[in-house]
Amino acid sequence: MSLATPAVVTPAATPSRALRGYAWGVLAYNVAVILWGAAVRATGSGNGCGDHWPLCNGEIIQQHPQITTIIEYAHRATSGIALLAVIGLLAWVFLGTAKRHLARAAAVASLIFILNEAILGALLVLLGMTAQNESPARAVYLSLHLTNTMLMLAALGLTAHFLSRGRGFMRGSVEMRGTGLAATGLIAVIVTGVTGSLAALADTLHPATSLAAALVQDFSAKSNWLVRIRWFHPAISLIAGVFVLALVVYGARSAMNRRLAAGVAVLLILQYALGVADLTLLTPLTMQILHLLGADLVWIALVILAARLTVRPIGCTAGSCGS
16 A cells, blocks of 8 residues: 555646547557557468568568458558557557656556567567468467556557546555456456467367367367367356456446446456357357457456556545545
8 A cells, every 4th residue: 555645637738639549549440450450360361471571471561362361451451550650659558647647657568568469479470370381389478468468458448548537547546456456357367368268279270160060070089189278268268257257346336437347347248258259150260259348348448447446546435525
């Protein structure tokens, strides 16, 4: 618990509406880029540019490109725009906020994580861990990539959140409380996301002809190792859901957080429904994208709820005042 003297909020500490809108826009754009990246994996277009990076097939302008090349190159282009948008966000946050504003730290973290995204994405291409590659090394890199992606979304979400808060956005005016439950819930969701990315890879490389056949594959000793761990994802998602709901109940104690907590609960239920539909329909591309979108929305909302519950203005309790 911090015993620091609350910082005085000056007009300079309050960011402009344009900056707040830009921060939320950058977050939304990065979600769209992530969804396009899932389409790259689901369509087997990861090697659409060969083993070249950042150039595509060794060229900037493609002559008569195949559809896989267009899909992969478009992802690289949109990712490049995302990097520029985050750099712009960082610069604007430092220009538009006062020293000790929490959005500054979150914006710096956003840039670090998106640079990591570029490095991990480049390694996947340069090391040939695309298309039909099903090596354990690809699973490791994919897990690191997915974890970094979630942390990047969390940092961008926190940047926008702290820019939008009415109270408790300055270092020295806040204290940390109840971090144990929040950290456990967030880690559980990250693990769920990692297992989900591996399950999606298994579905792409070893598609099933029916739901019954998929269930047989999951527990067959003859199946590929990626297929045999596919069931981890739904099992872990149910466990993670318990921690998420615990955070929802904790958040609902405060009238200021009740609507956000309810939103997280609704998104979680919708995500489970999308997961069942995705499995039943044998993971078509549309359902994979919708399922990933649902996961991203749950994650972002949960991160913001956790921030509201744990990063509180000094002197406030979970139910005495909002932020």
